[in-house]
């Protein structure tokens with residue numbers, strides 16, 4: 529397989545088997561998800577000792593739990609006895625994990641604390657070998673907790689490369705520099721490969737076409753046509769940031785048109801809230817505050833499967849070669865008025881929510897892509913937009929907003945990891 533894998537990604541095209549072949553999918557789980565830092569939680573989800581959530585690293589079920597030592601532990605969700613998952617709730621609070629099958633019980637750090645009818649085990653039974661197995665590495669950056677199955681992985685900060693400044697910007701949109709992911713989450717599934725959502729999350733070419741209904745509705749309600757996505761000559765850009773991290777950055781355009789302020793004016797209670805804020809803070813500061821709360825004006829993929837968009841943390845979970853689960857956590861900002869955070873959540877839902885204007889469009893595009901990929905005579909997916917105008921500075925490569933520059937960069941990292949080059953070697957290149 530190794531020899532053929534090298535040939536599946538060309539400079540400007542990706543072979544259809546990368547989205548269709550179950551063997552390649554299995555290899556991705558091992559070589560990509562088994563060797564890179566995978567996002568598992570935001571620290572604000574588990575503030576107290578005993579708070580936990582479930583997550584998945586590739587195909588591995590894990591529990592992320594804050595121990596009595598206040599540290600975040602990431603352990604496999606697998607009873608040391610007969611492999612049963614010991615934690616079923618998506619998230620919650622507990623003082624122990626107990627397997628429902630035979631009752632083996634573990635403390636918050638994963639240590640085995642009890643097994644029923646213990647006389648069947650003599651002194652040769654070493655309890656310390658039968659805890660919930662910890663994941664090899666856990667590190668966090670600005671509250672974002674990542675774990676890695678490979679003990680030899682490079683440090684998280686090094687792996688994040690140019691993505692770190694976007695995590696900073698996402699977090700620093702809060703006046704206190706801390707964000708809160710405790711407003712619930714939403715999950716959806718589509719019949720397509722996981723990488724379709726990865727590419728799509730940072731695709732600056734599609735909004736004007738695929739999401740036209742939304743922009744038309746916005747124009748009708750506000751009486752103003754936003755041309756942000758219908759022009760190429762904008763200050764927005766796309767960039768590959770190193771190690772497969774990719775961004776479409778529209779911050780300058782968002783600041784100019786203050787998109788969120790316009791959306792808020794259209795929302796129930798929005799005009800009244802804007803008037804209140806203007807009375808309290810003055811017009812300029814109110815405008816700045818509203819712009820900051822609405823969202824960050826960029827979409828970033830932190831390779832392989834974490835995405836930050838506007839006000840949300842998104843995780844793309846591969847289930848099968850043609851089946852993907854996506855989970856979204858809208859994030860509120862510490863230090864802003866509660867009503868403004870409510871508006872932030874409503875604005876998020878308007879486009880990304882279960883009945884929103886945007887996400888259903890995207891899912892339909894992914895379903896149709898997977899269906900079209902079955903047309904066997906056409907072997908390659910084209911990623912050639914903007915090859916003629918991309919600019920490279922060190923490990924960063926930049927293109928215009930509708931270009932595929934950053935998507936090509938994602939596949940370069942995919943190719944290197946699939947060729948078996950571990951990411952500690954990758955980060956150093």
Ligand SMILES: [Fe+2]
Nearest residue numbers: 734735886890
């Ligand atoms: Fe979209």
